[in-house]
Amino acid sequence: MSGSYEDQPEMNTLSQVIDPERMTKITSNFTRLRDKCYLENAGATLYPQCLLSVIHQDLMDNVYMNPHSDKYTKDCIEQIRSDILKHFNTDPSNYSVIFTAGTTSALKLVVESFQFSVDEVEDEESTSGSFVYLRDNHTSVLGLREIAAERNADIIHISHEDFLQALNTNYDKSKAQRKVKFPTKNDANTLLAYPAQSNFNGYKYPIDRIEHIKNGCLNSHLKKQLCKINNSWYVLLDAASFVSNSKLDLSETQPDFVCLSFYKIFGYPSGLGAILVKNSSGDALCQKKYFGGGTVDFVLSTEDVHVKRKELYERMEDGTIPFLAVIALKHCFDTMHRLIPKIINNHMMDTISYHTFYLARDLFNQLQDLKHANGSKAAVTYMDSDFSNIKTQGAIVTFNLLRADGSYIGFVEFQHMADLFNISVRTGCFCNSGSCQRHLAATNKELKDIHKSGHVCGDEIDLIDGKPTGAIRASFGYFNTFEDVDKLLNMICKCFVKTKRKPRKRILTQIIDSLKSTKLYNGLTNAQKILSEAQEFIMPEAEDISQNMDSAIVLKEAAIFPIKSCGAFKIRSTWKIGPKGFEYDRDWMIIKDNGVCLTQKQNTRMCMIKPKIDLHKRKMTLYFEGRHPISVPLDFGSDSKLKNSSLCRSKVCTDTIQGYDCGDEVADWISEALEISYLRLIKQSSDDNRTQKKKHDGEKKLLSLSNQAQFLLINKATVRWLREKILDPLFTDDEDSLTDRFRGNLIIEMDEELAERDWHRVIIGNQEFKVEGLCPRCQMVCIDQQTGEKTVEPLRTISEQFAGKLRFGIYLSYVGPADGSKDRLLKIYSSVKPIINDDDISR
């Protein structure tokens, strides 16, 4: 019961579907992953590298024209349509392929074109038809109800349990007496939409009960909703998640409309999907309004006359289809067939199915068994099957983690650690709010309240009153191996499950002792110690110091980060505060050749570029170990100074930034230092007015390229407190280098840790600041600012200490000189006066 992942038996009993030799061949096509562990296949799977070369070669060798004008290209595409149908074990006599931009637009096109009512005139008597959907659908299916409602269909949703029960109850066909043998004038159609596999947790819904549905097994549910029963049922199957890992055999089951996206099967091309329409149901798609190029046989531009083409897909595909992407599909099929052996049932998809199922099952089982040292469960899973049957479960595992005391670990906290370990998973609700709600047991009212309180899909609020608002999803593809399962579990154990580590107690005391021994003057407050040390070095005016000696809090250090994500420039004495924060703080950034800003998250070596600013010589000099320093001018204003500077735009945290290019010489220097080609150094143009994201009282603060606020204040006492909490013997930072990781602008020294969290305003020297809130920390604090090395700490301990809220340091915005003067200089070793609003003591 004292189990941990490391205590689990060896995994040699696991079923290995694809032999190691073949597996090596497969993984050699994904070398671009390097050490990344990719478990987000349900979002998009990855293409094998060899696929790109064959597609490239094809496009290099052949002339493909618009298929409307070129018979050859059209023939190639026709051929691919039948290849697709063959993949699903059917042929053009039974099904048609309509190309779309993806599953979402496929679903939309079906509902827009579907004939809900045979007689679409507004008439009280006429039956309106219904749109029935499973609640546990992808958001793209939920949105269909808006179109269906506009088309006057009744909108009916059905719960997971009711749906399964209706489908699995053996339904007496004779009693079902299909009352209406042939559609009468008032007859209408019912369209049922459900997923073949849940994108939330990989549960496979029955797809072999289509006949049952068509025979009316859901009629009683409709009756309960006081809807008229329309005997013509059509099934819209969302197969996007299912077909990525499973065999869909359309000779065994025949949904009317099957929607899918090809990137979920092959990883490439994106932007291409399809509807597979059962030919005998094609007529139900007769309500399509728009016609575009290629869809009509005849049209008059001046009269409301047009005749649609007779082939279903010709009527449905408006404009020119993405024909080069379609051409690529041929190679997708060929490449997969070459790469994947047909071990199970002599079928490629069955082989993939089993291979990925075993991986997911292994993860599931190990999560089930995962326990904290005190015996409490370390994970909860959100599954609808226990992996006992591959027919009902795909290769997805959805879960949350628990602390030893039973409380939840937020998925955002998990996501940060996963990023750090280079593991790709999905967190949140994965566009399936129905399943999310059912598994997290949240009521509609709770969800509305949560939304009212400011939470939206995709934000960082992962726990509300201790309850999770989402989960973690790991999904497998054919290139994954048991090693990937290990990587994820090792990371979970390392970060979140305290495994039995006997020597821990001893390490704890050692660290504390060594920290104690470094405290030099035990009688003084820390601030006084700093001041007395500072006195020796810079000798400011005598009264100043004596005054400050009384102060309990002092500004110990100030720093700017001239280039976003690069090293700090520590301020020696005073520095000017500009409209965006400290002058020259994050005034420059490095952008990649795609125009996007480079950050330490992508390249940890950035912190080793150390800028120094010389205000007299008006230049910034960059230093990097082993390279000659290089300088750029501070001023750009007069455009003539740098001839080849050009105004450019870049994205920083989804904002567009305007700036000047600093020229080729420094660009080459940086590219070589960071070992990334085509980097450019950009200086933010002074008229670029980024404002603080969180706007209080309608006032806006100008921002430089720092992402959140003008200043970040770090309390050294809090850093010391954190250092003592970090028990990992591998973490060797001292207090100062740990402080550096937080990349604060203002480092204060005082005796009390965490006190800064309660401040509302703060006056440093003569300058007043307003507290904007706590700083949410990301994995950047895990980068050693001297070496660029990544560590697990201090993020793990921060998250542990603050119950998953990764907050450290406070954001400040500048208010102005406290004495009303024009003085905008900030001096180090100034005293720090915190102000706590009286009316806010309740916090």
Ligand SMILES: *Cc1c(COP(=O)(O)O)cnc(C)c1O
């Ligand atoms: C991915 C997915 C979708 C949406 O597919 P798009 O390619 O984004 O249009 C819809 N349903 C399910 C079940 C999915 O997995």
